Amino acid sequence: MDYEYTLVVLGFFAFCGGLIDAAVGGGGLVQVPALLHALPQYSLSTVFGTNKLAVLAGNLSSVLSYTKRIEIAWRLLLPTLVSAFIFALLGAFSISLVPKALMEPVVFVVLIVMAVYTFIKKDLGRVHAEIQCGAKEVLLGVFFGGLIGFYDGVFGPGSGSLLLFFFVKIFGFDFLNASASAKLVNLGTFSAALLFFIPSGNVLWAIGGVVAICNIAGSVTGVFLALRYGSGFIRVFFLILLIFLIGRMGVSMLI
Structure with missing residues (x-):
């Protein structure tokens, strides 16, 4: 595959991944397979590292766009973020110690439960409740932030969707x-x-830079759609993503 053509293909999938990630999370389901296909000569670690560079750039763009238009519960989210960061780092350094063969079926079941629950509860996530930021809520944020952060560091797929469901259901x-x-x-x-x-x-800084720019463009588009069409749009998009993620994990476990 020619280098220029590779960049065009990766740019397209990075745009799509950024759009999906900005709206509901899970953009890696699109972007990572594209990187794996386009860069077969590189190790998995290099592909994942390059992907993280791109999604961090796109994610930062999403956060900047959202925080300009949505009131953020900083007292709740900052402890959750710090916990997620610490445990994601621990997870990354524990990759070789955690049996992924056991983790995948557990996450698979959790995703199915999330999808069924979201589908049945038609009013779930349609109304924004008054945010409570007491000690109980902060501790819950730290606990679940750390749990999902560790999972993201060790394994990864669907962590954004898990976080989204956590904020809808718990808070x-x-x-x-x-x-x-x-x-x-x-x-x-x-x-x-x-x-x-x-x-x-x-x-891979050169390739990662190009993919990051396209991911940012997708993120801007995803935030625009989310803000324009609101929670109903995100709920439908979220269910579609869960079905896709469940199918992908199911096939992965069978092969």
């Missing part, structure tokens, strides 16, 4: 505010991953 956020909050927490997990990949030389 009563609507899907729009939950999506914005999930993006903020993901800044911590993506930054932690890069602290693991960059020192080991597992980032």
Whole structure:
């Protein structure tokens, strides 16, 4: 595959990944397979490191766009973000110690439960509840932020969707505010991953830079759609993504 053509293909999938990630999370489902296909000569660590560089750039763009238009519960989200960062870093350094063969079926079941629950509860995430930021809520944020952060560091797929569902179900956020909050927490997990990949030389800066620019463009588009069409749009998009993720994981476990 010619270098220029490779960049065009990767740019297209990065744009799509950024759009999906900005709206509901899970853009890596599009972007990572494209990188794996286009860069077969590189190790998995290098592909994942390059992907994290791009998604961090796109995610930062999403956060900046959301925070200009949506009120962020900083007292709740900052401890959650810090916890997610710390445990994502621990997860990244524990990759070789955690049996992924056991983790994948557990996440597979969790995603199915999330999809069924979201489908049945038609009013889930449509109304934004008054945000409580007491000690109980902060501790819940730290606990679940750390749990999902560790998962993101070790394994990764669907972490953004898990965060979105967490904010909707546990704190009563609507899907729009939950999506914005999930993006903020993901800044911590993506930054932690890069602290693991960059020192080991597992980032292709030239390719990652191009993919990052396209990911940012997709993120801007995704935020625009989310803000324009609101929680109802994000809910439908979220369900579609969960079905796709469940199908992909199911096939992966069978092969």
